[in-house]
Amino acid sequence: MTDASRSALPPALEVRGVTKTFGDRTALAGLDLDLARGELVGFVGPNGAGKSTLLRILVGVLRRDGGDVRVLGMDPQRRSLAIRRRSSYLPGETNVYDQMTGADYLQFADSFHQRLRGEPRGIAEAFDVPLRARVRSYSAGMKQKLAIRAALRPDVDLYILDEPDRALDASVRLALRDWLRLLRNDGRAVLLSSHHLAEVEALADRCCFVFGGRNVAPERVAAARRELRREVRMRLSGDTVALPDGATVRERLPDGSLRITVHDGEPLQWLARLPADAVLAVEVGATRLEDVYRALQERGALAVATAEGRP
Numbered sequence: 001m002t003d004a005s006r007s008a009l010p011p012a013l014e015v016r017g018v019t020k021t022f023g024d025r026t027a028l029a030g031l032d033l034d035l036a037r038g039e040l041v042g043f044v045g046p047n048g049a050g051k052s053t054l055l056r057i058l059v060g061v062l063r064r065d066g067g068d069v070r071v072l073g074m075d076p077q078r079r080s081l082a083i084r085r086r087s088s089y090l091p092g093e094t095n096v097y098d099q100m101t102g103a104d105y106l107q108f109a110d111s112f113h114q115r116l117r118g119e120p121r122g123i124a125e126a127f128d129v130p131l132r133a134r135v136r137s138y139s140a141g142m143k144q145k146l147a148i149r150a151a152l153r154p155d156v157d158l159y160i161l162d163e164p165d166r167a168l169d170a171s172v173r174l175a176l177r178d179w180l181r182l183l184r185n186d187g188r189a190v191l192l193s194s195h196h197l198a199e200v201e202a203l204a205d206r207c208c209f210v211f212g213g214r215n216v217a218p219e220r221v222a223a224a225r226r227e228l229r230r231e232v233r234m235r236l237s238g239d240t241v242a243l244p245d246g247a248t249v250r251e252r253l254p255d256g257s258l259r260i261t262v263h264d265g266e267p268l269q270w271l272a273r274l275p276a277d278a279v280l281a282v283e284v285g286a287t288r289l290e291d292v293y294r295a296l297q298e299r300g301a302l303a304v305a306t307a308e309g310r311p
Helices: 003-007 051-058 080-085 102-110 121-126 140-152 170-185 197-203 218-228 267-271 289-298 301-308
Strands: 013-022 025-035 040-044 066-071 087-090 158-162 189-193 206-211 231-236 247-252 258-262 279-284
Touching: 013 051, 025 040, 025 051, 025 066, 025 189, 040 051, 040 170, 040 197, 040 289, 051 066, 051 158, 051 189, 080 087, 087 140, 102 140, 121 170, 140 158, 140 170, 158 170, 170 189, 170 197, 197 289, 206 289, 218 289, 231 267, 267 279
Parallel strands: 040 189, 040 206, 087 158, 158 189
Antiparallel strands: 013 025, 013 066, 231 258, 231 279, 247 258
């Protein structure tokens, strides 16, 4: 598909003000989300933030209470079957049929789609499982690999993945990263929910942060990034090194290094006041996704979204 023909199609996802309650519990409180074709978006938030609820609404498993949803230009409450034919959904809780063999399960899953993409050779090797054995004999990681293969083999426009990398070891997560990158580069849309923030950061074109069923406002994310630019992580040559005034030690990390926020002057100027032989390693102003996520929580994004009802 050319860029021109892709731009003539409706966006992969358009979500506006979606609400959903379960009894007296509010799962979604006006959530917005956009996803273009050829884009991979990370969907990030703590457990209970409403991520899985929204993903189920997108494929028609749940009905929303309010708001508007368009998936590939269609409303999932009216055209869920058409959406499922043109998308692939991996639930957050792996549910494969234990009585089937791995091969039977893949054949069963494949039968719901008209076209398959096949599996790149190196990736197929990373996700190899004993297909002749029954699924009941699989470990949790093997079941997850089988479920991922079933979700990513169809040749569809949209892939909705809820925690695909759970129960996977590091080498398989790297192979999954390669597979998702291939899909994105081929013009497919991917919505990825994951707790492995380093994996999301390596892949996503951008991230949507959600707390308490609401989006975190862009200005709140920008403020967290500005705060992180004043943060220093460093490992000292000994515990007796005296730190200059103008900074606060936030945390001692497992490797013995310190996480420090400089509030008086620039971080590099503050560091220059330390003896040169006192610092073994230093990192200044890092804004990794996991750090942004932590900063949002420390700044009360979760409490604000939940207690005050605004992003």
